[in-house]
Amino acid sequence: MLDTLMLSRIQFATNISFHILFPTITIALCWILFFFKLRFDLTGNPVWMRAYRFWVKIFALTFALGVVSGITMSFQFGTNWPGYMEKVGNIAGPLLGYEVLTAFFLEATFLGIMLFGIKRVPSRVHTFSALVVAIGTTLSAFWILALNSWMQTPAGYEIRDGVVHATNWLQVIFNPSFPYRLVHMLLASGLTAAFFVAGLSAYRILKGDEKQAPRLALKTGLILAAVLAPLQAFVGDLHGLNTFEHQPQKIAAMEGVWETEQGAPLLLFAIPDEETRSNHLAVGIPKLASLILTHHSDGEIRGLNTFEGDHPPVKPLFFGFRIMVGMGLLMMAIAWVGCYLLRKPQVPRTFLKVLVAMTFSGWVATLAGWYVTEVGRQPWLVTGILTTADAVTPVAPANVGLSLTLYLIVYVILMWAYIHTLKRMALKSVYVEEFETNEPAPDGSLTNLPESKIAGGTR
């Protein structure tokens, strides 16, 4: 029978996993939208506006799902993890507070103007609103990742009367793992949004959309992905080195290093076994893990044996890490091939199908990465300060079971509705909306329909 601790962990994982899917798209998608709108303002080319108009609807839907699933998160701490706030509330509270104050109101208010205000404010003010929403979503990531990183690598605090107090807020915010985790996550968002945009645009083209806008969006997505993917590999490596320094037990589990080893191989595949504390069917490249992590082929990697009883479960980290890296490499390869194919007059249909299949590839990589880093913190909730077991609520398991069941049902329905609606919106844009197969004149009508000159603004 599952106890309150396990149910609460599953519920938190469910809520945060469902939630993170949407911000991962919207953080970067908003910058892409700002780019579209800015290009329209600068060039007057209406194709940019059409691309903006399609994607802003997708953005609104995705953002709404992020907002509502995020409200759930703000209640989770109190309902399921009261020990967390009692112990580290002095740190977590202000960081969450700053997120609400500086990010949530900003993005929510200007989102209203961005979505519905184009007829009511000048175009530049509208573009500015899109910029503010993009800044808001990024600020939100800044604060929440500051808190998450602090839980991984706490700094700038002291413990008085059993409760954590802040001594230096700059050290709290810019704790050792924060810069790496923030950049890693923002790039992950960029890649996720890039493949999302490319995938949905490829779907439109496959369904017979002759218009320019999806091709433009496809190009934007592919180029963005091709640039960000190698950057992400680089930053990911730095993040790994940082983790190696501050949370070596996490790295040991990720690499499946059971005994301290010099010249450790990079395992491409293995099945870690917690019972025998060894790997089965290991296939690896000799010395590569040591080379990557210590920059010496004979460098030492501390094994799990030095952390016995105080290290995370190995299997989820070992496999999660390989899923993330594998997906990242696949994304990089596809983005580069795509950029090469863009030079042709028509992108081949087979490649478009590949892109459709990759629409949500960023979700897979992001979730896998988060599972590695969050499970990798166990058994601690806040490294060295508070264990997960000590923070859990005394509420009865039946209550947690009930709320978890309710959330699961709602999330399954919402995910189905979300994907279904994305498909519908893409199909609708193929058949309805404006028809423009030729490159429109810069000062021409927006829709090739009467009464829609640019001068009139806006439809």
Place this chain on the structure above:
Amino acid sequence: MNSLSAISSSGDWLPVVFIGLMGLAVLAYAILDGYDLGVGILLPMGEQDEWQRDTMIASIGPFWDANETWLVLAIGLLLIAFPAAHSLILMHLYIPVAIMLIGLIMRGVAFDFRAKAAVDHKLAWDRTFKIGSLVTTLTQGYMLGQYVMGFDQSLPALLFCGISALGVTAAYSYIGAAWLVLKTESSLQTRAVRWTRAAGRASLVGVVAVCLINPLVNPGVFDRWFTFPLVMFVLLIPTLCFLGFVANDILLRRLPKEADRHCGVPFAIVVGIFTLCFSGLGFSFFPDIVPGQLSIWEAASARESLQFILVGAVVVVPMILMYTAFSYRVFRGKATDLHYH
């Protein structure tokens, strides 16, 4: 007054500032999300009502997201400033909170899905919007009742929570309907005037019920309110509140007027009533953050944390108020069809 002496004796004014900020956030939430929840509750579901539903939802479209953020701020401030109270309250209200969140999720997404789903699904999402709004207001009212009753689960207490659930729902419908009087025209506005009157009367019954029961079951509250000579002064609150209800009812009988004069007055009056009721509630319990169990000083978090967030709040809250005002200015006037661009 003992609460004032408590302030001076403890010498710690930060928790007082934060309870003030939190009060502001809760009141802003009740008014702002109140009207959009109310609009959701009032959504007419007939087949011929589709254009009215579209207009009603258009009237809250640019605002609902920011409105809901006040809830996040309120719960965030509770968490930041009074972590002990946060844990205590949310543990007691575990299941109603979960249900309320599901209500909020359903209405939040229905809002977007209805505009984008296939035509044959639109009605289903409208129903989801209405039901989600109703679930949210009922659970909020229930939780308010539980909070006032000190989380008592006995039958009379639950009965009170039931009254409170209906009362809060009526109050949200009241402010939602008044919002529609302000933001809509023609037959929908006429309908909204009718809704406002009905919801106003229902709210009055709810407020009177809560006002009578609360002091009777909470001796502390009774003493607070009915201590001479303070009683002469504080009784202004219920008196003004009652006058507000009556004046609004009389005004609504004459609406809509020519050239749409006074269409914003009912909303302004309801905002006044909300503010008065809220001050009454605050007056009943201050300085307790959990009535009879925990005062704001006992629950407050560390000084350096409160100072750190206060600096931010002093800078940022005025900015929030300013751009919120800007947004309401941009979308002033009657609601028109929503177009995403």
